[in-house]
Amino acid sequence: MSENESKKRNVVVFACNECGQGAMNTAGVARIGYDTAIKIVPLQCSGQANPVLILEALKDGADAVGVVGCCIGACHFVNGNMLSMHRIKLMKKLFKELGYSDQQINHYTARAAEGETAVGDFEDIMVRLKRAEKEGNTLPGGW
Amino acid sequence: MTIMSVKTKQSQVQPQNLPAPETKRQFKTSDDFDDDYLKDIERRSNINACIQCGTCTASCESGRWTAFKIRNIIRKVVLGDLSALDDPDIWQCTTCYQCYERCPRDVRPTDVIIELRNYATARGNMSPAHRAVVANLKETGHGVPINDQARQLRVELGLEELPPTIFKFKDEGELQRIADLLFNVAPPREKPASKDNLKEV
Amino acid sequence: MPREKIFAYFLGCIAPNRYPQLELATSFVMQKLGYELVDMERASCCPAPGVFRSFNKVDWMVAAARNICIAEQLDLNILSICNGCFGTLADVNKHLKADEAARAEVNERLKEIGDYEFKGTVEVRHVAEVLAFEVTPAKIAPLLVRKLNAKAAIHYGCHLLKPSAIKQLDNPEKPHMLEDLVKVLGIESLEFKDKQTCCGAGGGLKSFSAYDSMVILAEKMKNISEVEPDFILDTCPFCHLQFETGQDYLNKNFGTSYDIPVLHLSQIMAYCMGLDEAKIAIDKQMMGKNYSLDAEAIVCD
């Protein structure tokens, strides 16, 4: 377990230009800490994070991928976050069917005004990742 | 001066069998509440959405004539106030569903009452009359068993003396199985509900 | 798929054990309308939605499911003549059909009682609703041999229409299914105060506190007597019992002198379809013993 804890990880988090990045900025301003594994990739909209990018991230060696958009109904581009949410649901299905853990890729929403929402998402990513690693059916990097 | 003397007189008087001060407590403490115990009710109904608007009580026929105030009971359940379990008023609901129909927040008060009564029964808070009704069911398979008058009337009307219900077949043993398996209610209890004796049930 | 025009006849408790004339009248009516009623042997108390559900919801569901299973084994839809039975059986039937977990739990318990398994293959119906919506007044009219000329205080009771989300029969605030139905019998429905409120019997209150139950009824009777109906028309033996014993109780204890006959929809329907007055057995009831239905024969040509 301790080994599991100490392990250096890299988690790619796609954040939309509005609430996603906004919440992460707010979290920083409030000095709310989270795992250094979290690496943020700014996008225009969470709906921009397509399966190709998500798989590329895992292929390049990322341990997990998260997509953070605005709250459902608050997308600045109408329904980008919905598209992304459903897309990731489908990918989770696919991962399961391929025999891999569906805990490696997750979709979240955050509120620009509340940093803790983003940090909560980050923590959930790590929890799920560690659980998946325990189960030992995570997608191997660098394929 | 006089007042002084009066005071001293009173203080010398030894009060006889007055109720102990702690029994007069009007406020409640965390011991009177339990968040988890009533959680199931929250899960099965929608009480946390209650805005205490009173539509339920205003729609309650029983509440117009009895001490039964459905809104207050909902409030107690929301707060996890265990005294709701020992409150005899919860048995005044006629389950007419008027509140259920009108609640603007879809709290489904009638269901809350039923749930609450289940908890109360499990704790043995059940009236003798209700125990009698249960006894009827176990004995005859009916909440309201047949009587001689009805038997006679059935015959007069040209019906069989006994309806083809379970009572007619009571000797087959199935009625006994029902009696053994269903509605085995808890014995009466003295102690009011509190955090420490909840688990005893 | 259960057959049409034939029902498993669920009696309940009060109808067979206190008011057999209701049981009789219903079979008469349904048979006149070309329906067949099959006895549900070994059926028990529904059990009552007020009392028994309050004691233990699960046991209540098990006992109710057992009754439904009897009908499922006959492969027949259930016909109930009591709002309480209708309430219990319809609610449980709907719930167990929807909730698999509950169904599994209930079926487990059922095994211990006997050869029962809830499959969810049948529907639960109430005689009032069958007459109003399946048969319809138009089809009833030609079968009548008598037409009344009476004013009635119609009491729907609670569990016939509510919860409306489950029953979906009529608007519980201002229903009209019974008014429309009994019009063909020559009955005028009287509007009275608090028409839709409870008779006070339900929810175990009658047994828990007969007095409180009667207090509620007292208001009901006051409102009803104000409009001076020929009789009270109900669809539920328990309400029937409450109105009967209640008037007596009020007279004895509070000096009222109520003597308003109480008639179940089936009784009045049967009478108009030709069942003779003796079998309606008003004289065997507590109230309006000497009341005789004022009807004129319909000359069929």
Next chain:
Amino acid sequence: MTEAEEETELVQETEQVEDAGKKEPRIGVFVCHCGHNIADTVAVEKVVEYAKTLPNVVHAEDYMFMCSTPGIDLIKKAIREEHLDRTVVASCSKTQHGPTFARAIEEEGINKHMHQQVNIREWCSWPHIKDKDGATEKAKQEVEAGVNRSRKLEPVETRQISTTPAALVIGAGIAGLRAASDLAALGVRTYVVEKESTIGGHMTQLNKTFPTQECPQCSISPLTNGVAHDKNVTLMTMAQVKNVEGSFGNFKVDVEISPRYVKDNCTSCGDCSAHCPVEVPSEWDSGMSMRKAIYKAYPQAIPSTYVRDKKACIECQTCVNVCPAQAVDFSQKKETKRIEVGTIILATGYDEYDPSEISAYHYHQDGYEDVITQLQLERLLVAGSITNSQLLRPSDGRIPRRVTMIQCVGSRNDQVGNKYCTGVCCMFAIKNAQIVKDAYPDIDVAICYIDIRTPGLNNEEFFKKAQEKGIKFIRGRPGEIQRDPVSGQLYVIVEDTLSNTPLKIKSDLVVLSAAMVPPKSIGTLGSALQVLRDKTGFIKEFHIKMNPVKSSRDGIFLAGAIQGPKDIPQSVAQAGAAASLAAAPLVRGYIEKEMLIPQIDYDLCVNCGLCISACSPNAIYRDAADNKVKINEISCKACGLCGPACPTAAIQLKNFRDDEIEDEIAALAVAPREGGHVHE
């Protein structure tokens, strides 16, 4: 290998070829200490050293405050000396100082989109204060990612699009009129479209306005007259928007105008109405009085021209014959006008909720004539009402002894699907209660409420005044309105929740504070305008906090209750804001737009049109001419949602292309390494 894969392979090859063609990018990396904010956690110099090892990085340095003038000068100097063609600044968030650095390089003649901002403060030093090494490693990765990202950045031109110097206001209620007159005052040609026969909206129906008990007619008449006679304003009544084409700056709108059947030479003498044999309930009077089939909503109505209700008319021609000006003309036909505008303001207001849905209140049922809504009460009390402003109840025309008001009718109610609080009913009821109490001191007035909500200046004071006047406030939502079938007396059954007492309030008149709901016609209009509606049915604002005046579509702005329940001042304020937002691009004459838009590779495009359906601002369309998918550069919002929708990756948002983002990821997915990671 599937075709798709082959094709993607192909793209990458062609890209490599292109890259080879371009001259090597020259990147400058600038790492900021931000005083202690970054430097105390991140080993800045280590990051700089690392940056120097990265491909294409020809310059890297750090400084205490990059955003300060000396810092900016460092960047400019480096650009000049090292001939940088793009910059990466690792400091704070791109919203804070991204623009500062972008401006700096622009001043050096480099397109501002060639600047890449890396956030090592909010996203690194601040959250990771406790883990200095970890933070430093992460900072290295972020900087490398920034460099990778910057490598392929392309200049983005900013284009000016000239705008049609006219605006359209839909709805001529208080909000629409306010917006229209503000626009006109700015010299903007303004079209006002109103679907009713008169302008002024709900406000003209009111008797008094809270909290000052002013006369709304007097308050609004300057606006109605002003707008009607403003040379900059074209007023179109009985008109509805049918279709909208084009985009922000240049809309083409089709307006359908129903006939009045009365020509403009109408002198408004009223003979036609006087002789008309047909009577129907007056909508404007909320059905409290009758009107003729040919009528004018009310004496002061603007326009004052009469109008014929074709549905009600029996075509007896009496009006035609009696009209001294021969103005009545049954032959008039529907016509559709096309107008061209640069911006649109949507101000169609609200409808009053119909309480008959809540059957326990028996609204509109026989015997319950004395159950009315607040708006109907206004129509009774208003000057010149059918009762001569007396409070006479509808059933028997007698003055009620007891008036009971019920709040939250259709608001805060899951059963009828309106979960929201309308927000104005509390003040609405408190006002009317006072008016009644003032006029008839011995009438008992009770208000049954769930919560009294009176935020804002003077409102709570107004509430207190009502209490002092002896109006009874009962905290409870009535379960039902009961009618004694014998006496016909109404009772409101409510629990006073504050004393736990069920009450049976004898009431001679019951007034329902009905909710504000979206107007029935909004569905079709909303889809014609292609603006988003939220689940309540009201039109959704662009952003609930930061941009409540703009709609989800560029160039369409919201004013008043169409965006959600509002009182008059709120509507007026929003109307002013909408007017200035709508006027700005028209007064300036153009809108500026950065052409950060997707590019379509027609060799890859299979013309499936999936991108068209994915595009929320409807900026992608199929060109009728060559049947190819094209992009409306003006309405594109650069959200990039088209990319994922494309099965062949043919459509890619400029500077957000998959391969660019993949480069960025390459650096973040694994621990930093000398020489960096380049995406293969």
